[in-house]
Amino acid sequence: GGIITQTPKFLIGQEGQKLTLKCQQNFNHDTMYWYRQDSGKGLRLIYYSITENDLQKGDLSEGYDASREKKSSFSLTVTSAQKNEMAVFLCASSINRQSQNTLYFGAGTRLSVL
Amino acid sequence: QEKVQQSPESLIVPEGAMSSLNCTFSNSASQSIWWYQQHPGKGPEALISIFSNGNKKEGRLTVYLNRASLHVSLHIRDSQPSDSAVYLCAVRDSGTYQRFGTGTKLQVVP
Numbered sequence: 001g002g003i004i005t006q007t008p009k010f011l012i013g014q015e016g017q018k019l020t021l022k023c024q025q026n027f028n029h030d031t032m033y034w035y036r037q038d039s040g041k042g043l044r045l046i047y048y049s050i051t052e053n054d055l056q057k058g059d060l061s062e063g064y065d066a067s068r069e070k071k072s073s074f075s076l077t078v079t080s081a082q083k084n085e086m087a088v089f090l091c092a093s094s095i096n097r098q099s100q101n102t103l104y105f106g107a108g109t110r111l112s113v114l
Numbered sequence: 115q116e117k118v119q120q121s122p123e124s125l126i127v128p129e130g131a132m133s134s135l136n137c138t139f140s141n142s143a144s145q146s147i148w149w150y151q152q153h154p155g156k157g158p159e160a161l162i163s164i165f166s167n168g169n170k171k172e173g174r175l176t177v178y179l180n181r182a183s184l185h186v187s188l189h190i191r192d193s194q195p196s197d198s199a200v201y202l203c204a205v206r207d208s209g210t211y212q213r214f215g216t217g218t219k220l221q222v223v224p
Contacts, residue, residue: 033211043202043214058211059115090157099145099206100165105157
């Protein structure tokens with residue numbers, strides 16, 4: 001088995017601030033994902049990475065940057081936090097990007113912007 | 115772009131009853147479908163997946179996929195209070211990534 005660790009668990013930011021979320025996995029999976037979960041809107045993909053140093057945009061990439069410098073880690077940056085924004089950011093990984101591979105999720109980072 | 119819709123939004127069932135959750139998708143070429151369970155404060159966890167038309171049974175879970183009607187359902191037999199959670203349907207076609215529905219909140223009452 002393995003685990004996905006997301007840090008921090010809770011993040012409180014100020015409007016306009018740049019905020020970075022981190023994700024580590026020890027599954028030795030090739031592919032990693034960042035999803036955003038808003039109440040009533042399900043999960044929406046922000047970025048994914050097929051392998052180290054690869055980045056692919058999802059449906060919600062505007063306002064975010066991502067970085068995959070190592071196979072085991074994937075970070076997400078909110079480039080300018082929006083006032084009153086509240087969401088959970090979920091990191092996930094899969095063995096590779098084959099269509100039948102299950103996603104394994106971390107517990108999430110909960111963001112609040114004042 | 116694949117659209118995934120789930121119904122009902124919330125469901126309350128008595129302990130021991132069958133829970134039935136529904137999911138519709140927009141692309142008949144979608145290759146893979148998963149159901150995930152999410153407890154409060156936790157990330158989603160995969161429960162069961164199906165890749166071809168028909169049904170699949172694992173323990174108390176049964177999933178039915180009908181590609182012609184773009185519909186998949188999850189049935190939980192003998193529902194327990196510990197099954198109370200949000201259930202997410204995810205669909206993927208060959209070229210992209212899993213897209214998720216908005217979820218069904220299941221509450222099983224003793």
